[in-house]
Amino acid sequence: MATGKGRIEFGSDFTGVYNNVVWGTGVLVAPFDGGIGFTSVNEGTFASTVDEDGGILAITTDTADNDNAALFAGPFKPSVGALWMEARFKYSNVDTSVFVGFCETLALDTPVMPAEFATATMTYNGSGGMVGLQYDVDGTTDDWRACMGDAAAGTGGSGTTGVRANATVTADRWVIARVILNADGSAECWLGDVGHISNNYPAMRLIKRFTAGVTPTDLFYAVLFAENRSGTARVLEVDYICGEAFRDWNPA
8 A cells, every 4th residue: 555755855955046145033934945944043144155066055143142043954753763864064163153963942033052062061952852963162172072962951871061072173174964863762973074084085973872862752853053152253154954854644
């Protein structure tokens, strides 16, 4: 017996032209393909990076301290099938915070970074679940960290500090991140950074496999966040964001 389209695929290579597109506060109906949405705190601009191949979207934040911008897709329910998302991106300055992964809480008018790291402590924002890779210049030691949390606390083996990747943090160099959220609420975080090169490409390596730490029947957004940390506009260049989820066939 035939069934409908159960697989949900999302993503964009940003091969369109986005020069001088200015957004205001809140959700923007952006000219992106692949079901990718966008939201931000305060204003900023889009542009196309045209001196590199493959289609690259440049997102410039506003200039107030802690202004952020986020690409997102969803929401999705992991209990009906494992979710995965992947993104390739780089940031203009290490004075930036980035989160890539999944989060349950996403305010579409005033988005908040799902997780933030300051000094030696990870803060899990919001009341919902989250899992992903996080970099924050406010930490005493600059590094990418895998993290999972729910109800404002670390879960699944993340604890109060997250799990260090021992990565090479370098501005204006490509990073690849892949996050998998399984049907039982467990997850994996993979990272490819400039310090781990194979055949001239960043080789993704498993940073942490988390035990079940979020509620898989909850709804999650796939997100790529960037936030400035100095009251200066920062640029996040995105080569692609993509992923896959599954449809819930159970009757409402």
